[in-house]
Amino acid sequence: MKTLSVDHLLGIKYLKEDDLHLIFETADHFKEVINRPIKKVPSLRDVTIANLFFENSTRTKLSFELAEKRLSADILNFSAAQSSVKKGETLIDTVNNILAMKVDMVVMRHPNPGAAEFLSKNVDACIVNAGDGTHEHPTQALLDAYSIREKFGEVAGKRIVIVGDILHSRVALSNIFALNMLGAEVKICGPKSLLPKHIESLGVKVEPDLKKALRWCDAANMLRVQNERMDKSYFPSIREYTQLYGLTLPLLQSLRKEITILHPGPMNRGVEISSEVADSDQAIILDQVENGVAIRMAVIYLLASKLIKPQA
Amino acid sequence: MPPKLLLNAQQIDILLHRLACQLIEHHGDFSNCVLIGLQPRGVYLLDRLVALLQGEYNINALRQGKLDITFFRDDFRRSEKPHAASSNEMNVPIEGKDIVFIDDVLYTGRSIRAALTAIESYGRPKSIELLNLIDRRFSRDLPIQPDYVGRQIDALQNDKVTVEWTATHKEDAVYLLKDSV
Incomplete structure (x- = not known):
């Protein structure tokens, strides 16, 4: 099977046309999964994902959370309103503290354009941009x-x-x-x-x-x-x-x-x-x-397949 | 080393007839039976058995489905590249039914383990049996054995067994490819 040309999903501009087709074809399969009587597959049962929302969101957050649960990932939810960000902690420190808890992937929404790319260069985890200011979604x-x-x-x-x-x-x-x-x-x-x-x-x-x-x-x-x-x-x-x-x-x-x-x-x-x-x-x-859940399952599944393999 | 022919078209034809007769012996008129081909390669064997049961043995009330196990595999993030998914065609109710999984080659048994989990997404069958054209014996990783077998063969761990069908190749054949290393 083909794989994505990127290790993070920071924006569409970093992708190639083949990546988009691969995501769509994978989403076709997940759309069938989420219409089954039991809408869950075990693929990501050893992957932990943190959802970091520094900006309000309803459907994107729910959609990512559901996509992760349908893939059997363990998830952590974080919203800036109840966090130490209010106490002056930097973004890198916040994320590194979360990664110290053995998190593999970070889904982040942030009000600053470029926040996802900045994070991908400064922390050791797979980053999925769930919206960065007026930049990309x-x-x-x-x-x-x-x-x-x-x-x-x-x-x-x-x-x-x-x-x-x-x-x-x-x-x-x-x-x-x-x-x-x-x-x-x-x-x-x-x-x-x-x-x-x-x-x-x-x-x-x-x-x-x-x-x-x-x-x-x-x-x-x-x-x-x-x-x-x-x-x-x-x-x-x-x-x-x-x-x-x-x-x-x-x-x-x-x-x-x-x-x-x-x-x-x-x-x-x-x-x-x-x-x-x-x-x-x-x-x-x-x-x-509905398609949002299937697409996010496809993105997370394809990125997770590129994570470091579990050690024997 | 060139591939070694294990079964030719005539031998496969005889095996298919025997497997069809064994299915009839166990499932009678197939009123409570659902044949499930495992994607991608098991569906060719399913199609052939269905054609035989309908054409030669006049079993017309067959119910069948095609099950993809990709997202249930236990080697996600462990194989070099992720496996490509195939389509699911599970438009038949399986609750309380006698299921027969159909796949071409049984090797480690891990695909069947994944199929046993995947089928649960569609309901709780009464029973599940396994039919394979080829059983690579002494190579199982899991305690899984077939109920209907075309031919048992012995092959080394790195050897490959490939099944070719007229639907995709020139003629029916089973080959053994020896590991060249």
């Missing part, structure tokens, strides 16, 4: 691309538009890397103040008009406005944002074609996506959540 991009592959059969040649707060979104950046690598055409759409300068250099096109973007695409990934990362006002009002960039049922019906709707969650219903659209048959938002 590789497993989200993998599950988004996997869901598109599941819906359309393949990602290559598909037209995908990413709508919303691209500037603050690690999901957008990882998605752009993954979709480009897989041969999709990518456009981004959002208020100019929320689009990074020179974004075209990543191989995407900008379409400021939501209706035109939706008419062009096969699938639209609706991102959340990340108020918590905004240090100033980027648009006049939520109401105006919704009017220009919110996806509503009348807008969807006016396209005269059926497009697929993705959302990485958490959704702000009534802001970037209306309830009718979120709950419609065209939305694959809950499929994304």
Whole structure:
């Protein structure tokens, strides 16, 4: 069997196209596993994984935790709010203390971009990036691309538009890397103040008009406005944002074609996506959540296979 | 050293007929029996036995499945490269059924150990038997023995026994590849 070209999952940009296909093929098998009466395999019963969440998370944390449990790994959960980080401990010290307890793999979410890569260079463990600030969120991009592959059969040649707060979104950046690598055409759409300068250099096109973007695409990934990362006002009002960039049922019906709707969650219903659209048959938002567990099982399984072998 | 032919197509055909008859002897009309081919190579033997049972012996109510054991293997992180998984096709209920695992070669018994665990994900069978075309005797790591055997052979630890089927090769054959070192 092929193996991943990397020893850590720090971001999509460090992966090769073959890695993505290997992860998807492995996830196909795990998706079958999690639909069995007994949804668990014993592969990682001698692997210990620490989930370090220095930033709030609901679905990513639960999804990783479930993926690890389905693989029979032992897990430690850590959130910054209840930890010695508040007492001034450095990241390396925190992680090395956890590794001293014989942990093999670290899944980390951190508010600082580059935190996962920094950690991979300074501690002796396999690192999985579960989101580092506004930088990357590789497993989200993998599950988004996997869901598109599941819906359309393949990602290559598909037209995908990413709508919303691209500037603050690690999901957008990882998605752009993954979709480009897989041969999709990518456009981004959002208020100019929320689009990074020179974004075209990543191989995407900008379409400021939501209706035109939706008419062009096969699938639209609706991102959340990340108020918590905004240090100033980027648009006049939520109401105006919704009017220009919110996806509503009348807008969807006016396209005269059926497009697929993705959302990485958490959704702000009534802001970037209306309830009718979120709950419609065209939305694959809950499929994304199910696929998230299979993708994370695949990533952890493939990385664990590269860990140092147990001694005789 | 060139591979040594252990069984030719005609010999394999005779063995398949005998194995099919032994299955009929034990399971009658197969009303409570499920034949499970172990991925990847056991499914070729399963397909051949099913074709024989249906075509030559008019057993039409056969139930069958294909079980992949990759994630249940005991050598994860111990083999040089991880094993590639195959698909599971377990769309048949196994609760309370008499299962027959079908695999081409029985060697250390570790694959069967993994299969015994893997099958539990789908329910609790009444009983489990094992059918192998080739039994490499005196090479078991675990206390596992087959219930139906095509041919017992003696091979050294590093030798390889390969089974070729017309589905993937020119003709049915079993070869012994001696370790060249």
